[in-house]
Structures are given as structure tokens and as C-alpha cells.
Amino acid sequence: MPSSDAIVIGGGPNGLAAAARLAASGRRVTLCEAGAVAGGGAVTAEFAPGYRVSGLAHLLGHLDARVIAGMELERHGLAFAATGLATTAVSATGDHLRLEGAAGARLTGRIAPEDVLAWDRLRSRLMAFAAALAPMRAMAPPRLARGAANEMLRLARVGLGLRRLGRDEFREFLRMILINVADVAEDELSDDRLGGLLAFDATLGAWLGPRSPNSLILYLDRLAGGMAGQQAALALPKGGMGTVAAAMARGAEAKGVVLRTGARVARILVEDGRALGVALADGEEIRADLVVSAIGPKATLAGLVGPRHLDTGFLRQTAAIRARGGAAKLHLALTGLPDFRGADPKTRLVIAPSVNAVEAAFNPVKYGEVPDRPVMEAILPSAHEDGFAPGGHHVLSAIVQFAPHAPKDGADQARALMLERSLAVLEDHAPGLGALIAHAEMLMPQDIAARHGMVGGAWHHADLAVEQMLFLRPFAAVAQYRTPVAGLWLGGAGCHPGGHVSGAAGWNAAGAILAEGGR
Amino acid sequence: MSDPRLHYRAPLLRTPFHPRIAEANVLNQWGAWAGYTTALALQDEEMEYTAIRNGASLYDLCPMVKYRIMGPQAAEYLGRLTLRDVVRQPVGTVRYTAWCDDAGKVLDDGTLFRLAEAEFMLCCQERHLPWLLDAASGFDVAIAEITEAVAALSLQGPCSASVLRAAGLDVSALKPFAVTRQEFAGTTLTLSRTGFTGDLGYELWLAPEAALPLWDGLMAAGAPWGIRPIGSNALNLARIEAGFIIANADFVPAEQALREDRPRSPFEIGLDWMIDWQKGHFNGRRALLAERDGQTSRWALVALDIEGNVPAEGALLYHGKTREVGHITAAAWSPATKRNVALASLRRPWDRTAADDLWAEVYALRELHYVKLMLRARITERPFFAPARRRATPPEDF
Numbered sequence: 001m002p003s004s005d006a007i008v009i010g011g012g013p014n015g016l017a018a019a020a021r022l023a024a025s026g027r028r029v030t031l032c033e034a035g036a037v038a039g040g041g042a043v044t045a046e047f048a049p050g051y052r053v054s055g056l057a058h059l060l061g062h063l064d065a066r067v068i069a070g071m072e073l074e075r076h077g078l079a080f081a082a083t084g085l086a087t088t089a090v091s092a093t094g095d096h097l098r099l100e101g102a103a104g105a106r107l108t109g110r111i112a113p114e115d116v117l118a119w120d121r122l123r124s125r126l127m128a129f130a131a132a133l134a135p136m137r138a139m140a141p142p143r144l145a146r147g148a149a150n151e152m153l154r155l156a157r158v159g160l161g162l163r164r165l166g167r168d169e170f171r172e173f174l175r176m177i178l179i180n181v182a183d184v185a186e187d188e189l190s191d192d193r194l195g196g197l198l199a200f201d202a203t204l205g206a207w208l209g210p211r212s213p214n215s216l217i218l219y220l221d222r223l224a225g226g227m228a229g230q231q232a233a234l235a236l237p238k239g240g241m242g243t244v245a246a247a248m249a250r251g252a253e254a255k256g257v258v259l260r261t262g263a264r265v266a267r268i269l270v271e272d273g274r275a276l277g278v279a280l281a282d283g284e285e286i287r288a289d290l291v292v293s294a295i296g297p298k299a300t301l302a303g304l305v306g307p308r309h310l311d312t313g314f315l316r317q318t319a320a321i322r323a324r325g326g327a328a329k330l331h332l333a334l335t336g337l338p339d340f341r342g343a344d345p346k347t348r349l350v351i352a353p354s355v356n357a358v359e360a361a362f363n364p365v366k367y368g369e370v371p372d373r374p375v376m377e378a379i380l381p382s383a384h385e386d387g388f389a390p391g392g393h394h395v396l397s398a399i400v401q402f403a404p405h406a407p408k409d410g411a412d413q414a415r416a417l418m419l420e421r422s423l424a425v426l427e428d429h430a431p432g433l434g435a436l437i438a439h440a441e442m443l444m445p446q447d448i449a450a451r452h453g454m455v456g457g458a459w460h461h462a463d464l465a466v467e468q469m470l471f472l473r474p475f476a477a478v479a480q481y482r483t484p485v486a487g488l489w490l491g492g493a494g495c496h497p498g499g500h501v502s503g504a505a506g507w508n509a510a511g512a513i514l515a516e517g518g519r
Numbered sequence: 520m521s522d523p524r525l526h527y528r529a530p531l532l533r534t535p536f537h538p539r540i541a542e543a544n545v546l547n548q549w550g551a552w553a554g555y556t557t558a559l560a561l562q563d564e565e566m567e568y569t570a571i572r573n574g575a576s577l578y579d580l581c582p583m584v585k586y587r588i589m590g591p592q593a594a595e596y597l598g599r600l601t602l603r604d605v606v607r608q609p610v611g612t613v614r615y616t617a618w619c620d621d622a623g624k625v626l627d628d629g630t631l632f633r634l635a636e637a638e639f640m641l642c643c644q645e646r647h648l649p650w651l652l653d654a655a656s657g658f659d660v661a662i663a664e665i666t667e668a669v670a671a672l673s674l675q676g677p678c679s680a681s682v683l684r685a686a687g688l689d690v691s692a693l694k695p696f697a698v699t700r701q702e703f704a705g706t707t708l709t710l711s712r713t714g715f716t717g718d719l720g721y722e723l724w725l726a727p728e729a730a731l732p733l734w735d736g737l738m739a740a741g742a743p744w745g746i747r748p749i750g751s752n753a754l755n756l757a758r759i760e761a762g763f764i765i766a767n768a769d770f771v772p773a774e775q776a777l778r779e780d781r782p783r784s785p786f787e788i789g790l791d792w793m794i795d796w797q798k799g800h801f802n803g804r805r806a807l808l809a810e811r812d813g814q815t816s817r818w819a820l821v822a823l824d825i826e827g828n829v830p831a832e833g834a835l836l837y838h839g840k841t842r843e844v845g846h847i848t849a850a851a852w853s854p855a856t857k858r859n860v861a862l863a864s865l866r867r868p869w870d871r872t873a874a875d876d877l878w879a880e881v882y883a884l885r886e887l888h889y890v891k892l893m894l895r896a897r898i899t900e901r902p903f904f905a906p907a908r909r910r911a912t913p914p915e916d917f
Contacts (some may be wrong), residue, residue, distance in 0.1 A: 223691050273805055307598060311621035316653055414793035484805055 004258070006032040006290040007278050009265045009304070010492060012040020013061055014506030015294030016248040016257075017064070018491040020071045021510035022292070023255035026212055030286060031257050032278065033436045034264035034453065038252075039245025041452055042198050043457070048439035052334035054241040056443075056452060057399045057459075057501045059085065059233045059348065059392045062225035063244070066138065067503035071251030072200060076292040078247040079238040081384040083228040086347040089193040092428050094341035102233035103127065103223055104197075115191040122188045123494040129173050130223035131231060132161035137224060137497040137504055140512045141471040141479045149507040178466060181219055182210035182355045192354040198358070200352035200375050203336035204399065205499075209362030214466040221464070225500065234348065236384060244501060268293070268304040276488035278304075289487050290513065294506055296454060296461035297321055297474040297494035304368045305485060314484060317475040321494070322468065325445030325457030329404035330376070330422055332396040333439035337383065345383040351376050351429055361402050366459045368408035370417045373425055376400040393438070398422070405445035454511045470496055481509040482516075489513055531556040534581035535670040535730035539738075541747045550751060551665075553644070555582035565854075567753035572717050572855055574745040575678040577737060579732075579752055580583060580671035580722060584646050588639040590660035597631060600654045600802060602785060603616060603826035604795040608633050613696045613713050615792045623806030624773035624782035626650065627766050628790065630713060632698050640665070640724075644766040650774070654802060668729040674718030674737060675757075677906075678744035680914035683710075690721060690754040690914035704732050715754060717761025719908045719915075744917075759851045759860060762822055762902035764788060769820070769862055770846040780817075783864070784810055787818035789901070818845075819870035822901035823861040825879050826894045828852050831861050836877040840893055844869040847879060855904045863894070874898050 004375050008019040011033030023029040031038070045055035060080075068074065087104065089097040097109040104123060142150040165173060176184065181202040185195035199210035202219035209215070227235035237244050253259055261362050264281040268291055277287035293300040301310060310318070339342045340349055352375040354360050361371040378398035382388040388395045400422045407414030419442040427434045445457025454461055462474040471479045474494045481489045491498030491509030532555050534540075540558050543690060548559040561565065569578040589599060592773040597605040601618045609613055610633050629643030641651075651662050674682060683690050688701055690710065698711035706729040714720030725733060738746060758765070766772050773782040784807065785791045794807060810816055825831050830852055836845040845865035853860045861879070869877070874897070881892040908915055 258630050273800060273808075302656075311652040311805070312600075312650060312656075313621040315656055321657075 003286050004028045004288040007032060007286055007288045008292045008294060008491070009300070010040065010280065011035070011038030011249070011259065011261065012294055012492070013042055013067075013245075013248060013501050013503040014492045014509075015040070015292075016252045016506070017067045017503030018292050018506035018510040019257040020248075020252040020255045021507055022513065023257045024070065024251065025514055027290070029257045029487070030288070031252065031259050032263040032265050032280065033259065033261045036261055037247045038261060039242060041499070042241040042245040042248075044240030044242025047331045048333040048440045051393070051395050051439065052240065052332045052388050053381065053395045053397045056329060056448065057241055058381070058399070060227050060237055060244065060501055061222065061232075062500035062502040062504070063227060064138070064502050064504040064507055065229075067248075067507050070507070071248060072254070073244075073251050074249045076247040077243060077253065079243070080228070080235045081238045081381070082346065084230060085234040085236055086270045086344070087197065088343045088347040088349050089197045090321045090340050090343055090349050090351050090429050090441070091193065092353070096341070096343050097191070098344070099346065101324075102230050107278045111191060112114070115189070115194070118189055119191070119194055122184070123219070125169070125172065126220060127223055127231060128165060128169065130220045132165060133220060134231070135161065135226040136470065138508065139474065140508055141473065143480060143498045144471060147199065156363065171407060172377070174307055176216060178214050179216050180211050180213055181215040182359065184216055185210070185355050196352040196354040196357055196375075197350055198351055199355040200377070200401075203358060203362070205327050206375065206465065207322075207326045207458070207463050208465060211359050212362075216243065217466055217469070218464060221498070225502075236379065236381065238385065239387065240381060241501060248503070253513050265304060267306070268300070268485075270305060270309045270485055270488075273309070273486055275290060290489070291487060292491045292509060292513070294492040295421040296323065296492060297478065297490055298323065298455055298462070298468040300490060301483065301498075305488065309485060311484065314477060314514070317463065317477060321474045322463045322465075323454070323458040323461060323494075324463060325405045325448060325454070325459065326362070326402040327457075327459060328400045328418055328445065329443040329448065330398040330400050330419070331441040331443075332437055333389065334394040334396060334397075334433070334436040335438050336392065336436050337380070337394050338433040338436055339398065340430040345380045346398050349378040351378070351425060364444050365402040365404045368404045368406050370404060370407070370414050370421060371402060372421060374402070374418065376422065377424065378426075379498040381426070384409065403444050405458075407444070411444060411446055415442050415447070416491065417445060418442055452457075459493070460499035461492055462499045469498075473498070481512045483508035524905045534579050535727040536579045536581065536672065536734055539731065540579055540748060548750065552751065553582040553646075555585060557582060558748070560750040560752045561748050564750070564752050565614070566829075568756050568854065570745065570747040570749060571675050571718060571753060571757045573677065573749065573879050575674060575676040575682045575741050576747055576749040576753070577734070578673040578675065578749050581760035582674045583665070583666070583671055584644065585663045585669050585671070586641045586648070586651060587663050588641060588651075588660055589636055589637055590658070592659040593637050593639055596655055596658040597641070598662045598798050598801060599658070600651065601631065602790070602793040602795065602801065604798045605633075606629065606798070610634070610636055611698055613698050613711050615793075617785060617787065617793060619803030620773045620809065621803060622773070622782070623803035623804065623810055625770060625785060625786045625788060625790065626774055627763070627772050632709075632711065634698065634709065645772050645775070667791075668727070669724050670727045672723045672730070672737075673714055673720065674723065674735060675716045676712045677716055677719050677908055677915070678741075678917045679720050679852060681917060682737060682741040682744055682893055685743070686736050694912045695910055697799055704736060706732070706790075714753065715761070716757040716761070717902055717904055717909060718757070718906060719911075722844055735892050756851050756853075757765050759849050760853050760855050760902065760904040761864065762862065764848075766861065769864070783818060784816060786810060786816040787864075789820040789821065819865050819867050821863050821865050821870050821898050822903065823847070823863050823896045824899040825850070825859040825861055825876075825880070825896045827892070829881055829883045829892060829894070829898075830859065831879040831881045831894065834861075834881045836863055836865060836896065837878045837880060837893075838873040839871055839876050840878045844873055844877070853903055858903065860903045862901075863896075870898065
């Protein structure tokens with residue numbers, strides 16, 4: 001008699017979403033999370049005495065609407081400190097550009113009217129492309145095979161959405177879908193700040209520079225997200241990402257999920273080609289006919305299942321999954337509010353002065369080096385609400401790009417250099433910020449890997465790039481969440497549609513399992 | 520030795536036996552085999568075939584691709600790689616085996632020698648080192664290609680045991696598919712009762728430096744039995760009679776196939792008897808299980824008896840003379856059985872339903888003029904020729 005109907009490995013947003021959806025269908029679900037709390041990349045952590053911050057992801061842009069509704073997250077504590085968060089393209093001279101609304105619906109600041117027109121034209125075109133693609137996020141990727149049981153109705157909807165763009169726009173869509181974002185920025189925009197922002201947002205969390213092939217599609221993926229019913233909008237969760245994690249954990253438990261923290265899975269039990277359960281690091285075995293892994297695909301297949309149960313060609317493909325983190329996380333404890341030359345501290349502050357600045361920040365990481373002038377996205381959660389820092393003090397949370405995931409001069413030296421150079425960039429844009437720093441924490445990709453278990457410190461468990469997207473994510477044989485080991489499914493960020501604090505992959509995986517009758 | 524950048528000056532390598540074979544090859548007929556120069560026929564193809572069936576023959580096996588697999592988990596690894604159970608294969612035995620890709624399509628067939636508890640030699644037609652290494656992930660094994668490090672010679676024919684005895688090598692207790700080690704002229708030989716002729720025969724494996732003394736020793740010892748070096752053409756005739764298949768002749772190894780319908784599963788080339796379903800996971804198992812349970816095999820390997828005496832090489836096969844249902848992969852007039860025989864790849868279910876109405880479309884070249892023949896083909900048993908002497912232990916004294 002199995003002790004559960006289903007075991008979910010990994011208590012990040014995807015694991016929680018998959019567990020909740022399976023439990024909601026009446027199955028007894030046990031979720032095994034190695035850490036002390038569930039949440040994965042969604043965590044609020046104290047990084048210095050009295051200073052708390054979202055420890056990894058710090059903004060919500062993709063939390064799946066089906067997950068919010070299905071897990072009743074708002075009832076379980078999900079709340080926002082800000083929705084429709086504005087962005088400031090921060091200038092070192094104070095000549096900022098402010099983008100209001102989702103992905104810059106309105107621009108304020110000193111900018112030529114023709115540049116505003118160009119931006120509006122490009123933005124609305126890309127928003128339309130993204131909207132046509134967005135339904136893809138909520139379905140299992142189609143299979144390119146004869147007789148594949150694809151979700152034809154949903155695919156038809158995507159096709160129809162693309163047709164509705166009209167002939168000329170559809171042609172533009174085909175022209176642009178695999179283009180790089182630098183070409184788009186240079187074709188369409190003349191304002192460096194907008195070009196820099198576009199290039200930064202397209203490559204955020206990726207191992208790509210703006211001139212790397214196919215980088216625009218990642219921007220479309222970003223625009224295909226959204227929060228609070230608004231496409232491409234960003235939201236700041238109240239209390240940091242830990243609140244999101246806690247709401248998801250409570251939502252899962254309310255559905256009946258047995259959440260076991262501190263339960264590191266050492267092995268997936270496989271016999272005669274079928275998953276029978278898991279063995280924990282302490283030796284305990286939990287049996288179930290259904291195992292869903294929401295941790296990375298490589299760690300699941302090559303590690304927990306092991307090569308002996310898998311075919312050689314399949315293992316080759318598993319080994320070839322690319323997972324390279326290029327983003328570092330910077331946390332600063334500040335004794336006062338920094339002044340970014342008048343920029344609104346309640347906005348998302350992006351320091352990416354031009355397309356070339358982003359490209360130049362990417363170049364060194366290819367060689368395992370730290371960039372001279374990192375580009376970054378910073379937020380000051382303490383400017384929105386109390387509870388992150390002692391009275392009058394502040395915390396700054398920044399995603400700093402690009403950081404070498406395999407630094408050639410050693411991890412410690414690279415971390416120190418990355419911190420020094422990031423602080424220099426910040427000082428240029430917010431003079432006096434350095435003097436406010438009470439404590440600084442720099443998490444390099446390898447630190448993120450060590451802390452959160454993501455191979456290479458890659459946000460999405462596997463690089464999000466055209467060749468690892470949709471029915472190629474993480475590779476064709478497992479793109480529909482099912483693995484060759486009967487009863488074992490993948491449901492993590494390494495699967496379609498990728499990571500972010502979203503839950504979409506886990507929710508989709510559970511849907512695919514339920515469509516199969518649960519085995 | 521020489522500058523490796525000049526390899527193109529000698530596009531084909533020479534085997535350690537080359538000096539003797541070149542001397543014997545009065546017809547000067549050479550062919551390429553796995554990067555080596557090998558003799559197709561030396562003096563008289565018919566006499567060479569006759570030596571296989573009525574006396575003793577020597578064939579240079581050096582180009583055969585060979586791998587050494589060693590380590591405490593070598594048997595488990597080979598069980599995972601190949602179709603058969605290797606853990607229970609006794610030390611000192613040889614097994615005919617095959618291995619598949621993930622889709623359950625055959626990558627190659629070959630012979631697996633268990634030389635010690637933790638030492639194996641795998642011989643095959645094509646090169647597979649990257650595949651063998653990738654399949655070894657998670658196993659404590661060391662894999663090396665030893666094709667150049669091991670010279671190999673095949674001594675085949677009803678008198679082969681007598682020749683070995685005359686050369687001072689006692690093989691009277693050696694059973695079919697057994698392997699042993701013996702001293703010869705100061706070196707250690709590995710000696711197996713194996714071969715590609717379906718007859719009594721042995722294969723000898725040795726260091727390349729010892730190749731020529733062995734050749735000379737066997738030629739001298741075998742003279743009373745009419746021992747004769749043979750080329751690939753005579754061997755091919757013998758192997759067709761024995762019903763053996765060859766990669767890239769009777770099936771395309773899955774890794775080399777470009778066309779979707781070319782790869783073959785073990786069920787489709789008559790190797791499904793090898794599959795051990797009980798031993799645990801092996802490469803391709805999931806796909807093969809689905810093929811077995813779903814009865815989805817699309818081809819069948821069949822042996823054919825064709826009317827007349829015109830070899831039907833490469834002929835297309837028809838049901839009712841009109842519907843194309845397969846093709847012949849190997850064919851010959853068999854001197855031993857006096858039959859016109861062939862091996863064929865037949866689309867299922869025609870291997871069962873077309874039995875009474877199967878025709879081979881043969882184009883016979885008669886004085887620069889093709890004559891099209893529709894010859895009746897009958898499905899028959901494989902092997903075509905299987906003399907009791909191939910199995911007798913001790914071998915009969917001819």
C-alpha cells in the first residue's frame with residue numbers, strides 16, 4: 001500500500017502549484033522540500049541583523065492567474081505593496097525616463113515626441129505579438145509527431161490569435177520572432193535609454209547579450225506575463241517574496257498537500273521502468289505511483305533517477321541541457337534612503353544606459369570574467385512599506401548582470417570584484433549611496449546554486465532560449481512533462497514555460513498528468 | 520613512427536598479416552574494410568570456399584573492430600548496453616549479441632568475449648566508442664578500443680582442429696563459443712571456437728608482433744590438410760550459407776541510417792531471441808517492450824529458397840508478382856546445399872501471408888544485356904547449411 005498517491009519533489013512555486021492541483025483532484029499528495037521552508041526562489045530572508053529582503057526573485061511578473069485562483073492565494077495572504085509598478089530608466093546625469101504602466105504605456109521625462117511615437121509603435125506591436133503567444137504558456141507544448149495527442153483546440157486558438165494580427169503584422173511577427181533585441185532597438189528607437197532598457201529587460205535572467213541570436217523572444221515572453229489582470233505588468237508583493245511562498249504553501253496545504261520540509265530526496269525509486277516513490281537522504285522511503293519533480297531536469301534525471309534506468313541517447317540529451325546563470329543578486333542594508341538624482345524610489349530602477357552597455361556587460365562573462373560596468377535592476381522595498389529595515393533605514397535589492405557562473409579567477413575574487421564594480425555603478429547614479437551601506441551581500445550564480453539548488457545558478461533551471469523553449473524544453477523527449485520512466489513527470493522551471501515566480505510549469509504538468517488519468 | 524598529418528598518403532592501413540597475404544594474393548584483388556586493405560580473393564575464389572567447407576582456411580580478421588571493457592561493473596554495464604544477460608555469461612565463453620539505440624533500433628551486432636570475471640572483449644563491424652563511453656555513465660568500467668592492438672586470425676574448416684593440434688595447440692576440449700588462452704611460440708594466444716562460416720572453426724587473437732610467426736606456423740602445420748588463405752568473397756559465401764547477417768549489408772546500423780524506414784529493431788532482423796526481459800533496464804528496452812506488446816514490428820528477416828541458379832542479389836520481392844513487399848539483402852548459389860539461397864528483409868505481415876506467392880525480380884546480366892526474371896521464392900529455415908561437425912566436442916578428426 002503506497003503511503004501517498006503522489007510525491008512532488010521540490011517546494012518552489014512550481015512544486016507547490018503541481019502539488020495543489022493534484023491534491024485538488026482528490027489525490028493524497030506529499031511534497032518533499034529539502035529546505036526549512038517551502039518557496040524555492042520565492043523567499044524573504046534576513047541578510048543582516050534587522051534587514052530583510054526578497055532573497056532571490058524580487059518582483060512578480062508571471063505569477064500564473066490559474067495558480068492564483070486555483071490555490072486561492074489571495075485568501076491565503078497574497079497581497080501587493082504595488083501593482084503596475086513603474087520603471088525608471090536611471091540616468092547618471094539625472095536625465096531619467098519614467099515608464100508608467102505595463103511595460104511603459106506612458107513615458108515621462110525629457111524625450112523627443114518622435115521617440116515617444118516610435119516607442120508606442122514598437123511597444124504596442126510587441127504587446128500584440130506577446131498577447132497572441134501568451135496562451136501557449138498555459139498549455140503543454142505541442143508535439144511535432146504524427147498522431148501526437150496535442151491540445152488542438154488551444155493550438156488553434158494560438159493560431160487564430162496570430163492570424164488576427166492581420167497579414168502585415170503577421171509578416172512582421174515572422175520577421176521579428178527570431179531576431180535579436182539589439183537589432184530591434186537600433187531599427188526602431190533612437191533614444192539610448194529606451195534601447196538600453198529594452199535590451200536589459202530582454203536579457204534579464206538569461207545567458208544572452210542583446211546581440212545574441214533570438215534575444216527578442218525573451219522580451220516577448222516577458223510581455224506575455226502580467227499581474228493583476230494587466231498584461232506585462234509588474235507587482236511588488238507585500239512582505240517580499242516570502243509572502244508569496246507562504247500563501248502558496250498554505251494554499252497547497254488547504255488542498256490537502258502534506259508539506260514536508262527538511263526532506264531532501266536522495267533517489268527516485270525505479271523498478272522495471274516505473275517510479276515507485278522516493279528515498280530521502282535520511283534513508284526513509286515514501287512510496288507512490290506518481291512522482292513529479294519540480295527541481296531541475298538534469299538533477300532529476302541524471303541525479304535522482306540515475307543513468308542506469310535511462311537510455312544512452314536520452315542521457316546524452318540530459319547532459320546537453322544548458323543551464324548557465326548570468327544574474328547576480330545584490331542586497332544592501334542602507335542607513336538612509338539613497339537618492340538616485342531625484343528618481344522615484346518607489347519605481348523599478350534600471351541602470352542600463354544603452355544597448356551597448358548591456359552588450360558590454362555580457363561580453364566578459366563569456367570568458368569567465370566580471371564586467372567593468374554591470375547593468376542592473378534595483379528596487380527599494382522599504383520605500384513601499386515598513387518591515388524590511390529598522391526605522392528610517394532601507395534595503396536595496398538588485399539583480400546585477402552579468403555575473404560569470406564559472407569565474408576563471410575563483411569564486412571569492414569574482415564576488416568581491418562584482419560587488420566593488422556594482423557599488424561603483426550605483427555610486428555614479430546615486431551619489432552618497434556608498435556612505436549609507438551598513439551591510440552588503442552579493443550572491444553570485446554559484447552562490448545561488450548552492451543556496452537554492454539550481455544548476456549553474458540559472459533562474460530557469462535550464463537556459464530559457466529558443467533552442468530550449470516550447471517543445472524543445474528542456475529537450476524534445478520530455479517536453480510534455482512526461483519522462484520515459486513510467487509514473488515520473490517533470491514539473492519545474494526547466495519545463496515549458498520556464499521559471500519566474502509563476503507556478504505555470506507545475507500547474508501545466510499537473511494538468512498533463514490529470515489528462516492522462518494520473519499515472 | 521611517421522608524421523600523423525601525412526595519413527592521407529596511405530588511406531588504407533595494412534594489417535599485421537599483410538606481408539603474407541600480399542604474397543599469396545596473386546589475383547591482386549583488394550577491398551577496403553574498416554580502414555584496412557583486405558583481400559577479396561587471393562588465387563581462386565572457388566578453391567578458397569572449398570577450403571572452408573572441406574579442409575582448412577585462414578582469414579585475416581584484424582580489421583574487426585574490437586573493444587576491451589574492464590572493471591568491477593563491466594558485466595552489469597554490458598548487460599545495460601546489449602540485449603542479452605551478461606552478468607550470467609560464464610568466464611571463458613563468447614556470446615553473439617547486439618545493441619540498440621533508445622528507439623530500439625539495432626546499432627550493431629557482434630561477439631562478446633568474457634575473458635575474466637571483470638574483462639571483456641567486444642568485436643563488431645562498426646565503430647562505437649562514443650556510444651560505449653556515454654552508455655558507461657554511472658558504471659565503474661574502463662573502455663578502450665583495441666582494434667590495432669590485437670591481431671586476429673580466423674582458422675575455419677572441418678580440419679581446423681587437426682591443424683591446431685599439428686601446430687601444438689590442443690583444442691579438443693574447447694566447446695563451441697568457448698574461449699581459452701594458450702602458449703604458442705613464446706606468446707600467449709587467445710583462442711576461441713567461433714567463426715563466421717557455420718562450420719567447425721576457431722579464431723585466434725594475439726599481439727600484432729606475433730602475427731607472422733603464427734601465420735607461418737599454421738600454414739606449415741596445415742599443409743597436409745590443404746590449408747589455404749582466403750579472401751572476403753569466399754567467406755561471404757560461407758556466411759550466407761550459415762545464415763549470418765552483417766551490419767551495412769543485411770541491415771543499416773541505426774546511427775548511420777538517414778532514411779526514416781531504414782533502421783531495424785531486433786524483431787525485424789531476427790535477433791529478438793537475444794532479448795533478456797528479466798535482467799533489468801537495458802538500452803532500448805522501453806521501445807522494444809512497446810514493439811513487442813504492440814506487435815508493431817514492420818519488417819521480418821527471412822531465409823529464401825529461390826528457383827533456378829541465378830543469385831538474386833539485391834532483388835526486389837513481390838507478392839503475386841505485383842505488390843512490392845521487400846528486398847533481398849544477400850544471395851548466392853550455395854555449393855554446399857545445391858540451392859539458390861537468399862536472406863531478405865520482408866515487410867510484415869507478408870512474411871506469413873505471402874509465403875505461397877512470393878517472387879524475386881532478378882535482373883540477370885547476360886552478355887551485356889539484362890534479362891528480367893521473375894523467380895519464385897520460398898521462405899525456408901535459417902541456417903541453410905549447418906553440419907553437425909560445427910558443434911561436436913571433441914571435434915572430429917578429419
